[in-house]
Amino acid sequence: MTEPVARIAIAGVSHHTADVIALENFRFGDEPAFLEAAARRFSGVLLLQTCNRVEVIVEGDAGTLRDFLDGQGRSGFFLLEGRDALRHLLSLAAGIESMIVGEDQIIGQLKKALADAEEAGTASSFLELCINKAVHVGVGVRKRTQINRGAVSVGSAAVLLAESELGTLEGRHILVIGSGEMGLLVAQALAAKHLTAMYVANRTYGRAVKLAEKIGGKAVRLNELYHYITLSDVVISCTSAPHPVIHKIELKEAMRDRCWPIEGHPRPLILIDIAQPRDVEEGAGTIDGVRLFTMDNLREVNEQTMSTRRAEAERATAYVSEELELFIRQLHRRAADDCIAALHSWAEAVRVRERDKALARLGGADEKTAEVIDDLSRVLTKKILTDATASIRACAEEGDRSAAEALVQALTRGGMVITPPETRDVPE
Structure with a gap:
């Protein structure tokens, strides 16, 4: 009889030890190709890639997973096996491991990772059982605790960050770039801030229109992006593009149009990039007037809001331990x-x-x-x-x-x- 918990191993990087550059370097741009290659080494494999973590979950042993990732040119990753891997997976779904502790999006992200693996033919029945158990625990934690109270998404944390920088968002003009799940979370968090104007830009204009209609904003075509950057006090970018959508040269030109008539310096622009890979080209933060923030800055927001959820996180950890033993x-x-x-x-x-x-x-x-x-x-x-x-x-x-x-x-x-x-x- 074989020890069943020995069949799972997890490796990767996350916000706990990696900054945005390290996360970007660890990512796998071609997910189907990665899954296909990994499937030749493991009975089952899933790839979880979010804005603050990249994790490979396999039905197999830690040593083989380490060798495989070394062969993929990856280094500096954590490695868990057996009981430790299962505890991590359940804690992940519970929101305990998230940068914004208690955030709900991780449950959907785990489901998507499983669905993508099933589509690629790399999901095993054992890994399916593990992911489904994790999702069950994640839902159970949120029913039994208030761990998801307050700012519990990267999107809402980005809005809090902008608000802390400006004092208030009331009367401001804000541009949201990206109309996916993260864009929706940002827009929803902004909707209650009494803005003068909210713009929504997206590569697919129709999706921008749909999101703008939901939150009472104005849809913007991507070729008008820099014009609306000129008009905005805050820009929050969260696309899933594999390359930058805001370029240094064009941004510098846009900032010239924001110059004060007498001083010659542009009005400050709060630019928050919560995409992974990053939406803002390297070096944009050096442009006069641009105050660039990335995922690394959101850690501070989490620390500020975590105090209200610390006791709930402890309750969630206890629940995870109970469910781990049952599993x-x-x-x-x-x-x-x-x-x-x-x-x-x-x-x-x-x-x-x-x-x-x-x-x-x-x-x-x-x-x-x-x-x-x-x-x-x-x-x-x-x-x-x-x-x-x-x-x-x-x-x-x-x-x-x-x-x-x-x-x-x-x-x-x-x-x-x-x-x-x-x-x-x-x-x-």
Whole structure:
């Protein structure tokens, strides 16, 4: 019987130890190609890429995952295996590991990672079970605690950051670039700030129109971007583009149009880039009047709002620990079921062999006699295995593999119990 929790390993980088540049360098631009390559090494693989983390989740062992990522040119990543990996996964879904503790978006991001892996054909039933359990725990934490109270998304934290820099957003002009999930979160957080104007720009104009209609803003075409940057007090950019959408030269020209008539210096522009990879070209923060903020600056916002959720995070951690133990018992039980199924198959083979021997010794037994002997052999086999099955399952649930294996060997007395293929040769 193989230890089931040894089948999972997770590696990656996150906001805990990596800045925006390190996160950007670790990302995998071609996700399908990465999944295809990883699938040749692992029974299952998922890739979770968000604005503040990149994590590879595999059904396999940590050593192989380390070697694989080294071969992909990645370094400086954390590496977890078994119970530690499962705890991390559940904590992740609970929002405990998020930069904005308690944020809700991670649940959808985990679901998307699983859906992408399923589409690519790299999701295994084991990883599907783990992700679904994590999602269940994430939902349960938010029902049982108030960990998602306050500013609990990167989008809302970006708005708080802008507000702290300007004192108030009332009467301001703000441009949001990007109309995906993050753009929607930013726009919703801004909607209650009594702005004079809110602009929404997106590569696909139709999507910008839809978001603008939802929040009472004005849709902007991307070729008008710098004109509206000139008009805005704050720009929050959160597209999913693989390259910068705000370029240094064009931004510098736009800032010239913001110059005060007498002083010759441009009106200050708060520029917040919460995209990954980054939307703002390197060096834009050196332009006169531009105050550039990135994901790294949002850590301070989290620290300010975390005090109101610290007790809730502790409650969430306790809940995760409880659910982790339940899940590990469930995994042990599944592993025991595989072993027990093999044991019962072995016992059935013995039963049929001995039944046929008995019928042969009777010679020409009628149908009724054959039926009675067959029923008798079935009942005896079932009764012999009932208590043993319960004991094997109980030992397995407690993680006592040696006792469970000893019970199996005591019953088979050297007879081979075939280990199911999906649990054979898995590293412990």
